[in-house]
Amino acid sequence: MKLIIQPDDRIEPVLKAIRKARKYIDVLIFRLDRPDIARELQAAVGRGVSVRALTAYTNRGGDKGLRKLEMQLLEGGVTVSRTADDLVRYHGKMMIVDNRVLHVYGFNFTTLDIGKSRSFGIVTKNPRLVREASKLFAADFDRQPYSPAYNRLVVSPENARDRLAQFLRGARREILIYDPGLTDDAMLRILTQKMRAGVDVKILGKVEGKWGLKCWDRYPGKRLHVRAIIRDGRRAFIGSQSLRKLELEKRREVGVIVTDLKVVRKMRAVFEDDWARSQAGKKQAKKAQKEAGKAPKEKARPDKAEKTDKGENSDKKELKELPAAS
Numbered sequence: 001m002k003l004i005i006q007p008d009d010r011i012e013p014v015l016k017a018i019r020k021a022r023k024y025i026d027v028l029i030f031r032l033d034r035p036d037i038a039r040e041l042q043a044a045v046g047r048g049v050s051v052r053a054l055t056a057y058t059n060r061g062g063d064k065g066l067r068k069l070e071m072q073l074l075e076g077g078v079t080v081s082r083t084a085d086d087l088v089r090y091h092g093k094m095m096i097v098d099n100r101v102l103h104v105y106g107f108n109f110t111t112l113d114i115g116k117s118r119s120f121g122i123v124t125k126n127p128r129l130v131r132e133a134s135k136l137f138a139a140d141f142d143r144q145p146y147s148p149a150y151n152r153l154v155v156s157p158e159n160a161r162d163r164l165a166q167f168l169r170g171a172r173r174e175i176l177i178y179d180p181g182l183t184d185d186a187m188l189r190i191l192t193q194k195m196r197a198g199v200d201v202k203i204l205g206k207v208e209g210k211w212g213l214k215c216w217d218r219y220p221g222k223r224l225h226v227r228a229i230i231r232d233g234r235r236a237f238i239g240s241q242s243l244r245k246l247e248l249e250k251r252r253e254v255g256v257i258v259t260d261l262k263v264v265r266k267m268r269a270v271f272e273d274d275w276a277r278s279q280a281g282k283k284q285a286k287k288a289q290k291e292a293g294k295a296p297k298e299k300a301r302p303d304k305a306e307k308t309d310k311g312e313n314s315d316k317k318e319l320k321e322l323p324a325a326s
Contacts, residue, residue, distance in 0.1 A: 001260040004121030025051045026096040031108035042076030052079045056090045084143045092254035102130045106226030117225040156253035174200045176230040176271045183208040187243040217280035236264045
């Protein structure tokens, strides 16, 4: 499993994946204003790759841009289907290459999301994730019902609420969240309960004010465009769905539960760096520094000043969870 970090990695991981395709590309498109991506998809068709694009029936910018994109892709030989209008919005961001590599993104194929926003993407060859994502793509492409069969693929509205609630409840020490609009009462209730139980909760984005939570701050960079949760430094979620009722129950959203420890640690490091630059993080650091300065200094006693405790703290065994997979 590999992690894409935006805006650091920019467009190259996406273009490279398209160029590597030999037989098939299936791609979900909610927004696309990058001509280089459209060109690479058309170039893939030119070398014999079967390219299918599933475009959203609408987005906030309206239908005109999407219909223009559809015509452009069709002229380049891409097979295009439009999502149904049964849900408020089809907002997932996903690409499957050669039926064996899955990309799930928090970002759209736009200059703003890729070059100027904090976001993440996941690249995995996990066979079960790839198969499940392919099943979802086929169902939406043909406007057929989808029934989830693998709980690491988090899909709204089918299983997202249950999976993400369960994911939050599993936290024992720490929950770190990127979310531009956290408003769901049930999810906020879980987070409040976790905080009362001693779990350290930090949120970058925005939280509905009525809950009075003090554990959040706005993202300190230019723009935030990802929904991600890091739990206890061992598991993570990356996807397109905020912890909002609309995105959990009324829209097509796609995300992945991450079990790769290297990827999770990278995500945590990025979050901690972003948090340190936020106003809340700076205040927290200043308070910790002040408290450290007030801590009483121990006086060294004769004959015992050189002695130290060689004992090591025993680590508690981690609760067994889903096996790590790429």
